[in-house]
Amino acid sequence: MAAKKILVGSAQHRTYKAVVWGLALLALVLVAFAFNDVGQITLFDNKYNLSLTRINKAIAFIIAILGLQVIIGYTGQIALGQSFFFGLGAYITAYLVQDQNWGYLSTLAVVVPACFIVGVILGLPALRIHGLYLALVTLAFAAIFPSLVRLDQLFDITNGSNGKSVESKLVAPDWLPLDGIAGVLQGIPYFGQFFGDGDLSSREADRVWKYMLFVAVAAVCFWLVANLVKSRPGRAMQAIRDNEASAAVSGVDLARTKSMAFGVGSALGGVGGTVYVMELGIASPDDFSQLLAINFIVGLVVGGVASLPGAVVGGFVIALIPDWASSTQSVGFVPERWLQGPTGTLFLGALLILLTFFLPGGIVAGGRKLKAKFVSLVPQPPDLPNTPTAITTDDAVDDDVDLDAIERANQVQTT
Amino acid sequence: MDVQLLLARIFDGLANGSTYAMVALALVIIYKATTLINFAQGEMAMLGAFIAYTAWFNFGIPMWGAVILAVILSAILAALVERVLIRPFDPADHLPLVIITLGLFLGINSLAGLIWRLDPLRFPELFPSGNAIDWGTARLSWYTVFTVATILLSLVGLTLLLNKTKVGLAFRAVSSNLESSQLVGIKVGPTLQFGWALAAGVGTLGACVFAANPVLQLEPSYMLRVLIFASAAAALGGLDSLWGALAGGLAVGFVQSVVVQYIPWVPNQMSLAAAAVVLLAVLLFRPAGFFGTAQVSRV
Amino acid sequence: MTRLLDVKDLKAGYGPVQVLHGIDFHVDDGETVVILGANGAGKTTTLRAICGMIDTSGSVNLEGGELVGSDAADVVRLGVAHVPQGRGTFPELTVEDNLDVGAYTRKDNEVAADKEKWFETYPVLYERRTQTAGSLSGGEQQMLAVARALMARPRLLLLDEPSLGLAPIIVSDLFERFANLNDDGTTLLIVEQNARLALGIADRGYVLESGEISAQGPADQLLNDDSIRKAYLGV
Numbered sequence: 001m002a003a004k005k006i007l008v009g010s011a012q013h014r015t016y017k018a019v020v021w022g023l024a025l026l027a028l029v030l031v032a033f034a035f036n037d038v039g040q041i042t043l044f045d046n047k048y049n050l051s052l053t054r055i056n057k058a059i060a061f062i063i064a065i066l067g068l069q070v071i072i073g074y075t076g077q078i079a080l081g082q083s084f085f086f087g088l089g090a091y092i093t094a095y096l097v098q099d100q101n102w103g104y105l106s107t108l109a110v111v112v113p114a115c116f117i118v119g120v121i122l123g124l125p126a127l128r129i130h131g132l133y134l135a136l137v138t139l140a141f142a143a144i145f146p147s148l149v150r151l152d153q154l155f156d157i158t159n160g161s162n163g164k165s166v167e168s169k170l171v172a173p174d175w176l177p178l179d180g181i182a183g184v185l186q187g188i189p190y191f192g193q194f195f196g197d198g199d200l201s202s203r204e205a206d207r208v209w210k211y212m213l214f215v216a217v218a219a220v221c222f223w224l225v226a227n228l229v230k231s232r233p234g235r236a237m238q239a240i241r242d243n244e245a246s247a248a249v250s251g252v253d254l255a256r257t258k259s260m261a262f263g264v265g266s267a268l269g270g271v272g273g274t275v276y277v278m279e280l281g282i283a284s285p286d287d288f289s290q291l292l293a294i295n296f297i298v299g300l301v302v303g304g305v306a307s308l309p310g311a312v313v314g315g316f317v318i319a320l321i322p323d324w325a326s327s328t329q330s331v332g333f334v335p336e337r338w339l340q341g342p343t344g345t346l347f348l349g350a351l352l353i354l355l356t357f358f359l360p361g362g363i364v365a366g367g368r369k370l371k372a373k374f375v376s377l378v379p380q381p382p383d384l385p386n387t388p389t390a391i392t393t394d395d396a397v398d399d400d401v402d403l404d405a406i407e408r409a410n411q412v413q414t415t
Numbered sequence: 416m417d418v419q420l421l422l423a424r425i426f427d428g429l430a431n432g433s434t435y436a437m438v439a440l441a442l443v444i445i446y447k448a449t450t451l452i453n454f455a456q457g458e459m460a461m462l463g464a465f466i467a468y469t470a471w472f473n474f475g476i477p478m479w480g481a482v483i484l485a486v487i488l489s490a491i492l493a494a495l496v497e498r499v500l501i502r503p504f505d506p507a508d509h510l511p512l513v514i515i516t517l518g519l520f521l522g523i524n525s526l527a528g529l530i531w532r533l534d535p536l537r538f539p540e541l542f543p544s545g546n547a548i549d550w551g552t553a554r555l556s557w558y559t560v561f562t563v564a565t566i567l568l569s570l571v572g573l574t575l576l577l578n579k580t581k582v583g584l585a586f587r588a589v590s591s592n593l594e595s596s597q598l599v600g601i602k603v604g605p606t607l608q609f610g611w612a613l614a615a616g617v618g619t620l621g622a623c624v625f626a627a628n629p630v631l632q633l634e635p636s637y638m639l640r641v642l643i644f645a646s647a648a649a650a651l652g653g654l655d656s657l658w659g660a661l662a663g664g665l666a667v668g669f670v671q672s673v674v675v676q677y678i679p680w681v682p683n684q685m686s687l688a689a690a691a692v693v694l695l696a697v698l699l700f701r702p703a704g705f706f707g708t709a710q711v712s713r714v
Numbered sequence: 715m716t717r718l719l720d721v722k723d724l725k726a727g728y729g730p731v732q733v734l735h736g737i738d739f740h741v742d743d744g745e746t747v748v749i750l751g752a753n754g755a756g757k758t759t760t761l762r763a764i765c766g767m768i769d770t771s772g773s774v775n776l777e778g779g780e781l782v783g784s785d786a787a788d789v790v791r792l793g794v795a796h797v798p799q800g801r802g803t804f805p806e807l808t809v810e811d812n813l814d815v816g817a818y819t820r821k822d823n824e825v826a827a828d829k830e831k832w833f834e835t836y837p838v839l840y841e842r843r844t845q846t847a848g849s850l851s852g853g854e855q856q857m858l859a860v861a862r863a864l865m866a867r868p869r870l871l872l873l874d875e876p877s878l879g880l881a882p883i884i885v886s887d888l889f890e891r892f893a894n895l896n897d898d899g900t901t902l903l904i905v906e907q908n909a910r911l912a913l914g915i916a917d918r919g920y921v922l923e924s925g926e927i928s929a930q931g932p933a934d935q936l937l938n939d940d941s942i943r944k945a946y947l948g949v
Contacts, residue, residue, distance in 0.1 A: 072510070076510075078510055125695065128698075128699065129698065129702040132452045132509055132513065133650070133702065135452065135454075136646050136650065137691075137698060139454065140643050140691040140694050141695075143643045144643070144687045147688060290639070294520060297514065297517055298517075305510070338529060341533075342524070342525035343529070344525075345524065345525035345528075346526060346529065348521055349520070349521030349522030352515075352517065352518035352521065353500060353515055353518035353519070353522070356515055356518070357503070
């Protein structure tokens with residue numbers, strides 16, 4: 001089948017974009033109600049949970065992975081310790097809300113600068129030396145986080161091994177007619193059954209409210225990162241990733257740009273942690289172990305490195321797969337013994353290796369290839385007769401030119 | 416100052432430090448060959464220790480025979496891993512390789528959990544029990560003595576292997592100049608494979624000795640902390656120096672058991688954090704470690 | 715004279731960029747042949763293609779055996795030693811280890827004797843045999859690289875811009891040594907920008923321009939060719 005060609009910048013393109021964004025927005029709203037209380041899929045006698053709680057958790061992970069996109073994806077610095085900042089954000093929020101009576105969202109005023117500064121500090125080795133030293137340091141700090149928050153000296157703040165729970169609840173405001181919307185959706189013939197069986201309880205309404213808050217926080221984060229990537233510092237980041245030496249001789253301030261990337265990426269990790277505590281109402285030490293740090297890397301790679309949609313896909317993968325793997329109690333010929341235990345982690349590990357081999361751009365790149373079969377965005381031909389055509393490649397890169405293939409061809413040649 | 420207590424702490428540090436040094440040694444071997452840090456090194460070693468346990472417990476092989484068998488098997492497994500998962504990638508591009516080793520980390524850790532479950536197992540004692548020195552609270556157990564002996568013997572063996580054999584020469588050549596190694600007829604792939612096998616063997620030996628510690632039990636997560644200490648040790652020693660790994664391991668061991676004990680405001684649970692801070696400080700102020708080769712980057 | 719190396723329609727490049735567009739040349743047994751050319755003409759690529767370090771098509775025939783398609787590590791075993799640009803020594807290894815590693819492919823028991831021979835030829839290497847190669851001066855490293863390559867007892871020695879980055883007085887000494895090597899029976903294929911020096915010790919020469927052979931002939935004839943004098947000798 002020939003792909004439909006759409007000219008970038010044409011009226012058709014604007015319609016296309018509006019439709020895509022409209023559908024995405026509609027999906028976001030529908031998800032809130034659809035998965036509130038009947039969020040469950042049954043496949044081969046196994047029940048898979050898809051409740052809003054899971055989705056809210058996924059949003060927290062998505063924001064953290066977005067931070068990794070800034071550090072690893074766009075700046076090329078291999079930092080592995082995002083769980084450290086996720087945990088830091090979570091504990092700061094929990095402490096401020098529980099002990100200092102702050103509002104949840106206002107804690108971001110502390111979380112963001114704190115994680116930014118710590119991120120810059122842990123990134124310092126990368127300013128002096130190349131290679132995997134940064135990976136080593138950051139993974140080490142991810143590993144020590146649980147024992148840090150268990151320190152006796154910090155007990156008053158962190159509540160040690162018990163975890164810091166937060167009593168303050170997020171309550172849906174009265175002016176929001178959540179119940180009414182749910183009623184309307186349930187009234188739709190046939191499709192109504194997917195939107196629950198009765199009225200929203202207040203707990204359910206609170207959950208939807210939280211979901212909306214989280215989506216809003218995430219949207220702001222994505223908007224900021226998308227703009228950062230296109231900005232001057234963002235291009236400096238990508239120059240460093242592609243070739244540090246030539247970036248330096250082109251006048252990019254390596255130390256400042258890298259520090260900024262570490263700071264922004266780590267701050268996003270902290271925001272993710274805040275969202276996590278808002279959803280769970282507790283921050284416990286072992287939730288923020290090096291396993292979570294590695295899971296974030298899984299999310300980054302599985303979704304797609306240096307891709308903003310990749311962060312979304314990755315967040316869902318690491319929020320849902322371990323959970324689904326443990327709810328899988330029977331799979332055809334596999335003996336039950338092998339389904340009990342850390343199957344989710346095994347699955348993520350295997351996924352990580354397989355994707356690195358077969359789909360280096362992650363699921364998003366796979367999706368792009370699939371999309372290219374149906375719609376292809378064609379860049380505007382240059383207007384001026386003497387404009388060199390090379391200029392348009394900038395736009396083309398955006399979507400469908402398979403740079404990876406060329407890159408891979410290069411690597412094959414040189415090895 | 417209580418001399419007996421100080422000695423007791425030093426002896427503790429010696430035993431732990433030697434274990435860290437073993438795993439650090441494994442990290443150093445792979446780093447020397449490829450400038451890659453194998454984040455799955457601790458887990459590969461853990462798997463080796465479980466293989467030794469199974470050979471001993473389920474198949475009745477004498478314990479040292481089981482350990483040797485595990486060392487050989489894990490070396491073979493690592494050679495396979497290198498061939499299948501590592502070699503296809505460009506060695507200069509770190510991210511895919513790091514991702515692969517992280518995937519291995521998750522895979523091995525969860526596989527061990529599935530196979531051996533999560534209950535702690537009692538590893539057989541490899542060394543005579545009792546103490547070599549018994550002076551009040553200052554006790555030097557035979558376990559510590561033999562652990563130190565194991566790392567020393569491993570180091571001497573490795574040094575001889577690398578400096579006196581042809582495959583050792585090839586290994587050093589590849590780690591010094593990859594392209595010229597090809598030009599003198601060295602097959603780079605198999606040489607790096609040899610490095611992976613060697614590292615896994617050393618790591619497994621270290622993991623077995625560690626698991627034989629009378630105060631420890633064998634479980635899938637028991638090497639997680641060790642990897643962090645070992646990384647700090649390897650960085651301290653310079654990441655590409657074999658004897659630096661020993662020095663770094665002992666230093667981290669002493670920091671953990673001696674320094675942390677004597678600085679009043681540093682709490683007990685801080686030993687792991689101390690290792691991480693040592694790591695950060697070393698990389699900031701002396702990136703080449705204390706025995707390593709300074710890194711030069713050419714444009 | 716027997717033909718040692720016969721290159722036909724050699725094409726090579728890096729990924730999508732083709733550098734050599736089908737070149738033909740040959741080296742006879744006992745000859746010194748030089749390939750001249752400016753930066754980017756494809757000189758280094760030619761040597762890398764012969765050695766199997768990059769993807770290549772065409773034919774590279776060494777005494778009846780085909781080299782195209784062989785692995786770099788195997789080309790050495792077939793008798794071609796290569797001193798790459800920028801010396802290609804092993805900086806962390808001692809001088810003696812460098813020589814030993816040069817004999818990596820050999821299985822005979824005359825390695826020690828050969829080492830002695832090179833220590834005699836280049837006494838400075840003997841003095842520094844326990845130092846690391848990285849601590850030597852540029853000229854000493856180039857000597858070491860040549861000795862290292864010859865430890866493999868090659869039938870053909872490839873030299874990639876041996877004069878690069880060396881002081882003129884060291885360079886002329888070095889080329890004198892190359893001439894001596896050739897007198898002792900080693901066949902040399904040298905790639906150079908320093909045309910006068912290289913043609914001075916060569917039997918024949920080729921001129922490479924943008925991946926194609928633009929001129930060839932006996933060395934003294936090339937030395938007197940007007941266009942070559944203009945382009946490469948700066949007269």
